[in-house]
Amino acid sequence: MLHALGTAVPALVAGGCSGPLSTLDSAGPAARDVATLWWAMLAGATLLTLLVVALLALAFLRRARQGETGAALWIGWLGLAMPGVVLLALLGSALVLGERMIARSEPGLVVVEATGHQWFWDFRQPGAEGAIATRDVLHIPAGRPVHVRIAAADVIHGFWVPRLAGKMDAIPGHVNVLRIEAAQPGVFEGQCAEFCGLDHTGHRFRVIAHDEAGWAAFQRGEGP
C-alpha cells in the first residue's frame, strides 16, 4: 500500500506540471506570469510549512522555563508581523501582475469574440471578407496579443485556456475582455471553468495559434 502511494503521489504531482490543461506548462506571457506567481506561492508555503513543523517538533523536545510564555514572539512576530509581510508581498505582486494582464489597446492587436452556450462555444474571428464564425475552435495568430470578447447566451460559463491565460467569466448580457497570447504556433485546449449544467465536464474547446502564413490563409478562408 505504502509502496503504491509512494509511486502514485509523485506521479500525480509531476503529472500536473505538464499536459494540455496545465497552468504550469505555460505557452504565453500571461500564463507565464500566473505560473511564476504560483511557484513563488508554493515556495513560500513550503518554507512556512517547514517552519511550523519545526516549531511543533521543538514544542515536544524543549520545555518552556518557568514563567516563559513568549507571547510577543508568538502573537506579535509570528502571528501578526509575518503573515502581514507575506500577505502584503502577495497583494503587491498580484496588483503588478494584474496591471500587466489588463486588456489594453496596442499595435498588432487582434480582437475575437467568444460566446458560451450549453454546451458549446461560438467564436468569431476577423477575416479578409468579414468575420469568420467557428464552433468549439478558436483561431488566433501566434506571437500577437489577442483580446477575447467573452459573452454567454444562456447561463454563466467560464472561458479558460490554462496554457495561455487566466480564467474569465462569460456572463449573459455582459461582455468581458480577456487578453491571451500564444508565444509559438500550436494547439491549446480550453475548458469551461464555471459549472454550467449537466454537460459542463464536456464543455471543452480548442485554440489553434497559427504562424503568420497560416493566419493569413485562415483569414482568406483557406483554414483547416
Next chain:
Amino acid sequence: MLWAFGFSLLYALHGIGCAGGWDEVAMAGATLFRWALVGTWCLLCLGAVALMRRAWAAPAGFERGLGLVSALAGLAAILVTGAPVVLTSACA
C-alpha cells in the same frame, strides 16, 4: 463596520464610475474617477483615525484595549485594501 462599509462603497463607486465614464472626465490633473475614489478612501481613513481617537479617550480597562485594537485593525485594513485606488488602472 467602517471597513466593511468603506470597502463596499469603494467597490460600488468603482462600478458606477466605470459605467458612467468618470475615467474620461479630466479633473485637476487626474480624472473625476480617480478623485472620487481617492477622496472617498481619504475620508474613510480619517473616519478610522477618529474612531481610534475616540477609543483612546475611553476609560482605562479591558473595553478600552479591545476598542483600540479593533480601531487599529480597521484603520490598517482600510489603508491596505483601499490603497490600490491610488495607483491601479481605473477601467479596463
